[in-house]
Amino acid sequence: MAELHHEDDTGKFLVSYRKAPSHHMPISHFHSTYEIYYLMSGQRSFFIKDRTIAMEAGDVVIVSPNIVHRTINAAMPEHERLIVNMDPSYLGMTEQTGSAAPNVLQPLLDHEYLVIRLPLLDRVSIDGLAEAIIREMREQKPGFELFAQTLVQQLLILCCRHAGQGSVQPVASPSAMHERISEIAQYINRHYMEDLSLQIVADKFYVSPYYLSRIFKEATGFTFVEYLSSVRIKEAKKLLEGSAMKVSQIAKKVGYGSVTHFNRVFKSVTGRAPLFYRNER
Structure with a gap:
């Protein structure tokens, strides 16, 4: 290699x-x-x-x-x-x-x-x-x-x-399964601030949690929780850098009921504590 x-x-x-x-x-x-x-x-x-x-x-x-x-x-x-x-x-x-x-x-x-x-x-x-x-x-x-x-x-x-010149490659899903996962990912991007879980999203799309977990990982490389966390923390990082909102308010706004849990997930995704990005402003 x-x-x-x-x-x-x-x-x-x-x-x-x-x-x-x-x-x-x-x-x-x-x-x-x-x-x-x-x-x-x-x-x-x-x-x-x-x-x-x-x-x-x-x-x-x-x-x-x-x-x-x-x-x-x-x-x-x-x-x-x-x-x-x-x-x-x-x-x-x-x-x-x-x-x-x-x-x-x-x-x-x-x-x-x-x-x-x-x-x-x-x-x-x-x-x-x-x-x-x-x-x-x-x-x-x-x-x-x-x-x-x-x-x-x-x-x-x-x-x-x-x-x-309009030479951008059109985005086409490799398969119907990938298209279905795209719909689910779009749903997560629209509703990340809500109480979402694998079971809730599986019910929404009329599939079993086991099936959703397996095909989501296969199609995206993320587990369901990894992807949801990434979307939420990405939005939290933007708020930290671009607003004066308190960390507790940001945590709630992106879907976390516990600031402690938010801090733990934030650091696992970014490698930094939330205030690192606030201090960069």
Whole structure:
């Protein structure tokens, strides 16, 4: 298995390369950066917010900040991929400019995620950029982080040009089962603040809790509780960063009756206590 991982001192620029026979993302996943996922070879299933996408070699997925997502093994799990996480400020998007972006990058603001399937000529360009990013991370010559960031910007511009031309890959569920799970995930996103449980949601969709638990994990990579927790904590994090509400009020607003339980789940999902994000304001 070939692997490379680099994160800058600020935690706002991360590059991860992996060539592996199999891999499951180990934890619930959302973050404050843009994520660019380039599948260099093989196949992957990619669950984003409320639906599963079947990826093929050459596909690029760009996920906006604070969107729950997870990758899952496909039928043939061997794959090679490059992931870059980049803070919006590195793309000219800041609080001072109202999260504005250069016009060519507007598709990043218009969509929660983009799935780009590039023509062969542009895939050659993306491959060259990906290889150069990996080379910079490995050799770490003077200025390698800044150089790699300019390469990532070029990659994003290529993708956004296609998105701007309407070349975004249409999102289609791999199967009827995945479409059903998408409906359930959408329901959770609309009702996360309510008293939800596996039994309540199973009853709502006329399936057994055992069946729902099994197919939800299969389709999304999350257990039911992991996904519900991720959705709730994502919303709580936004409230902590963008409002003056007390932690107890936020806990109640996102569906937790106990602040102690909320604090425990919050730390298990984000790795931080809630007040860490309040103190960043």
